[in-house]
Amino acid sequence: MSTFIERPKSSCALGGALTTLAGLNRVVPIVHAAGGCAAGLSGVYSTAAGYSGTGYCGGNMMPTTNIAENNVVFGGEDRLAEQIENTLFAMDGDLYVVVTGCQVEIIGDDAKAIARQYADKNVIGVSTPGFLGNTLRGYDAVVSALAEFVIAPQEKKDPKTVNILGVVPGHDVFYRGNLEEIKRLLWLIGVRANTFFSVTDTVEDIRGYGDAALSVVLAPNVGILPAEKIQDVHGTPYILSEIPVGPSGTAAFLRQVGAAVGADPKRIEEVIAFESGYYYSYLNGLVDTYSDLDFGRYAIISADGYYAHALTRFIANDFGWVPHLTTINDITEEADQARYKKLFDDITSETKPVVVFEQQAGQIIKHVRSSWALNHNEKYYDALAPAYVIGSGIDAGLAEKLGANFLAVPFPVSNRVVLNKGIAGFRGGLTLIEDLITQLVSAR
């Protein structure tokens, strides 16, 4: 059973569906819900995902049935049919996706059945009421529907083509930059990546994704349902991986995916060596200032399951900060927590991080305080300083209370603009370091 959440770092399933659709090119959502849901939820990602904006047809441009009290009493299916027909006339899109809000699901409208009547006009329907859960559930529902209704079945698979799943547009604020870097790196080892959401992916491309030999899920708690759907419908197996951030994570990622699709191990090692060389050539530029000014920090990482371990590994194993505390906000089942905690066995720093699962944003500071000896007015006190909080925008207040530096990385991010930058891969690691250290020198 779920609990209330103080300052949740997520929207609902409909919000997740809409941000997922906004990540697809020339796709038009048709929202069967009350009038405010679509624009309100789109607005979440327009501002809180590094100002990623509305997308092709987001914000108040989204067609919506705008149902009201009379529909809640008498049903809204006729209104939906009228709205679909008028949307097909007014809107220019390669795919139209009917998604649903809480109100129409509770009253029992069969939106998917209405959508099926327009299947020959590129209309599909997905059930996405907010009460299904958080943003991640909306992504799962939409991508599962793409697997079922859009990706064309193909007998023949290309052994070197993989689907990338679990990178949620907007919820991963850096999704497009990340996908580009992942695509580039896989290409270097001879693997083609179906990314769904990069700026160049089209609906036509997605129709052709049936040739993938493998799906790679880059998150512990999202993308697995669509991976299973793809396995059922298209016979494509999947593996669980992780969003690769920085040298050690990316090397492990390339080796894992390369081995799974039978890529040439020698070539993989050559690529890793080359990219690693590139990374350290640039990092070398920071070495003098880092060393002279002591840029080493105690790191407090507050993130979702998607980024928490990936960031901690980068910060601890690659960049060499002291990983003090990592909190994870969206893994709630005990078994899942135990599994996730095991990931931290690969942290190589002398000091290992305290790992805590905490949904309530206001409780994180208590975990910081209980994990470090309090100051009892000793003359000599070993403070948790200098500290750096890498968290969502909501954790800015935590950093302020701790007197720590702060960079927003996991969702929401509303204090900086993210356009094409990513933090995945070797190059993404450099970008992350630029942003982290910029905070330390910005007052100069």
Add this chain to the structure above:
Amino acid sequence: MSKYSEELSYGFAGQVAPPVRETRIGVCSAYCGECGQLVADVQSGCAQLQSRKFAQSGGCQLMLAVGIVSSLTNVVIIVHSPLGCCSGFTGTGGTRKTTRSSRGKASEDFVWIHTNLDEQDVVQGGVDKLRDAVLYAEKEYHPDAIIIANGCVPGIIGDDIDSLVSELDSRLSAKIVPVHCEGFKSRYVASGYDSAYHGVLRHLVDPVVKERSAIAEENEQRDALEQYQISRTVNIFNVGSNSNGDEVELSRIVASLGLIPRVLPLNATLDDLSHIGEAALNVSICATHDDYLLGHLHERFGTPYIIDTLPIGIKSTNRWLREIAKYFHLEEEAERVIKLENDVLNMALAPYREFLRGKKVYVGGGETRILTTAAFFKDDLGMELVGVKAHNVDRFVEEIVEELHEPQLHITVAAGQPAEELAVIRQLKPDLYVGHMGANGWVTRLGVPNIPLFGMSFNFMGYSGAFELARKSAKALKNTNFIKNVSQNVALPLSKEWFERDVRLNIKETEQI
């Protein structure tokens, strides 16, 4: 007072929720035609019976209601709903700091809690989760008030949040305020303001009990001083779309008559609210926001009120000031202030008038603000009005429409609906578009230079606001390359056929609500 509210009733304090505006005031939310005809159609009632075939997303009354109550000082907001409702706080929660610091108020973390209703709660009800959330808020944050915003899901499944409020009310140090603002209940999203103020008025406005001195003369003296103060105090009711600059300017104008301005209720403390009845006059700056609040305060405290115009531009600001002055019999003083202010402002506006005269302008957004802003562009800057778009139209703007003296002016009534708006704008070809948040980006992609209709850091009200508005309009036309480049390189999602069809064909007779 307002002649438009004379027939309205405000005696809803005994109910848990106010009636929605569709039934309380009557409203037109879909129209495409001319201003003169619209006023006639609103008066005959047929404009209120229209809706649209192709609809796009607009607002939600829950967001407007929460926007009001979440501004109050030292409160915790509980959104009783699945996670999406108000999840915009993830992006905007941080702006509380600047909103407060710009007004010289102490910085506060903004705390909101979601009850996170899921499928199981839809079946079993979510009241237990709500109780847990309330107790958590009390224990962790000790707020002055815990305000519960009720969303669609509990509204449809019938969660009895009022019983929970009664159960907990006397047990907590915080006051608990239920706000019934389920989105599906009203398409006129400004109903959310009524929902919010209804909760505030029922649960947070407790008149202060005065301490009496044992020395009788002291009481007399204090009472006399207090009565004198109250007799000169003017409550100015702020709105979510005004800035601190606006509040400072309107306060300055009121103070120039020798009156004592007090700005309420946004960003107020509970203590401020308990004194809300201690004023000689309540003055609205936007009927859409607060006729319910002012009407109620009149019934409860007997405070007379003015709901007239929104003080934007020279003419409307003069009019707003004159209405206030008339109540206090300060007409002569007002005319002196107006002459002084207008002379200086007109001189300052001269170069902008030169630059903007004859340029075509289109204004879209909330009814009161767009009409007064449009009047400023036309009457004070000499620009050519080519059209306006109002979210909704109700009785409160009849006179403002008539005073525009543009019966043939193109008007659409639509909350959001950028598809209709872009089709209209493409035909009318304005040089400058001034619009509500959410619309400007599409207008940029269409290729029309634009500025926002309001902003948390812009002063657009009063005399200083008129100057700022002129300055910003001119600035938008000093380099239009951003607009040109974007419109030439970014596609709109609308079809060619849509742009070619008459927008009026999208309006239909509505089903009964």
